[in-house]
Amino acid sequence: MKINRGDSQDKGSQSRQAYHAAPAPAPKRPVQPDPDPQDLYEDAEGPVEYAEDDDDEPVRRRFPIGLVVLVVILAIVGIGGWKVFQFYGEVAGNGELGPEQTVTIEQGSTVADITNVLKEDGVIQYDWLFKLYAKYSGRASGLQYGDFTLRSGMDYNTILKTLSVQQVKRKTITITFPEGYTAVAIAQKMEENGLCSVDDFLACANGEDGSDFSQYDFWNAIPDTEGRLMKCEGYLFPDTYEFFTDDSVYNYVNTFYKEFDAKTSDLWDTINEKGTTMNDVVILASFIQEEAGMPAEDAKVSACFHNRLESDDPQWAEHKLESNASSYIMNDSDNNYLWNSPTAAYYGWPEQGAVPDDVLAHYDTYRISGLPAGAITNPGIDAIAAALNPDQEYLDEGYYFFVTGNPNGDHPGEYFYAKTADEHHQNCIIAGWG
Incomplete structure (x- = not known):
């Protein structure tokens, strides 16, 4: 096929001429419609949030009540811990020591009086704390009167030690x-x-x-x-x-x-283990002290009393102590709590010629079962220990009776023990009482 080159060139020349002669009008861009918000939302990888106008209702947010409660609890714990730390510092004396000062404690001052003086003089901050510490440290009774050199910030032990040193020579x-x-x-x-x-x-x-x-x-x-x-x-x-x-x-x-x-x-542990009380131990010990009062005999006499109080023997079914030391035996030669003791004289019973019946109802050991209402003497530690720990052999073998030798007989001060009334009667003869 033969190509017509001339036509082609002519047309190109015309085109170039036309281009240079007048600029061709710019092609119109197609008008794009505003995008649909829903389309934008769907094209996004995730949901799109839009800022609201100022006139719109504000977003409501929940108030963090739980956080506030937690803060309050922590504050309370913190304040409590801080106060405990302060109290400990007061007792231990962790504060800075103040200058020396003379504190005067008047004669006859009580712990409360001394505490008030210490607080007024600035030696301590908490009077109630010092009183408790002095009481339970066991030093309250040893505090002295006089002039003492003290300093604020001192630990309580040092203060009490200082106040316990006698400042005035006393008779x-x-x-x-x-x-x-x-x-x-x-x-x-x-x-x-x-x-x-x-x-x-x-x-x-x-x-x-x-x-x-x-x-x-x-x-x-x-x-x-x-x-x-x-x-x-x-x-x-x-x-x-x-x-x-x-x-x-x-x-x-x-x-x-x-x-x-x-x-x-x-003795407290043993008392608790045996299921008794210090009160009962002391009452029984007061009778042991009167009826024996000798370490070698205390535990045996205790065993006799325990057997009378606790035995199942029908003869002792009433569990009477039957001690002449507290009975209505009006014998001036006996040391009888109710008749011829300093206590009886103090209450005037011998002068009145009779012990009041309401007293006998609580103290006459031949009338009442069990222990009397109170002790009849102030026993020593051997009698107290014996009341708690009676002689096990005499306890097991069932001894109930005892008698001491007549001071004017052949066995002065000697103890004779018996299981039966008949044996006891024979012992009384041997002891010089029959």
Whole structure:
């Protein structure tokens, strides 16, 4: 096929000429419609959120109540922990020590009085905390009066130690109280030595004047038994003591109680194991002290009393203690709590010619079953231990009777034990009483 080159060239020339002669009009772009919002939403990889106009309703958000509660709880715990830390710092003395100052404690001041002085002088911050610490540390009764050099920020132990050192030389007196003394006899001896009156001593010892000895477990465990003559009887520990002649009645009484607590503190576990009480142990010990009062015989006499109180033997079915030390035997030669003891004289029973019947109903061991309402003496530690631990052999073999040799006979002070009334009668003859 023959190509017509000329025509082709002509047309190209015309085209080029036409191009240079006048620009060709720009082609019109097609008008695109506004995109549909729904299409945009569907084309997106995820949902598209649109900002709302200011006039639209604002988005509601939940208030984080749980977070607020948590913050409050943490705040309470934090404040509590902070206060505990403060209290500990007060007791341990972690604060910075202040300058030395002289603190004056007046004679006869109580723990509460001393605490108030310490707080007023800025030595301590918390008076209630110091009183509790002094009470339960066991040092409250040893605080002295006088002028003391103290500093704020001191630990409580140092403060109490400082206040326990005698600042003024004080006159003292030494008195011995034998085992088996009654509370009245002890009070009388205190009065004889010019320390206090009988009535003031007994009122304090029995807590009748408001005196509080609750720092001692034994005191808190003494029951309010009906008919009990004296709460203190049995707990005024007999020993030799050195007293300040210008001390308070409370401190005098506390000297006896503090010693009782120290001497008997290791007996509590055994008492609990045996299912008894300190009160019963002390009452029984007071009879052992009167009927024996000798370490070699205490446990055997205790066994006889235990058998009377606990045996299934028909003869002892009423479980009477039957001790002449507390009975209505009006014999002036006997040491009888109800008739010729300092206690009987204090209450005036011999002068009246008879022991009141309501007293006999709670103390006459030939009339009542079991232990009397209270102790009849203040026993020593050997009698107390024997009451808790009777002789096992005499307990098992069933001894119920005992008698001591007549001081004017062939066996003065010797003990004779028996299982039956007949054997006991023969022992009484041998002992010089029949």
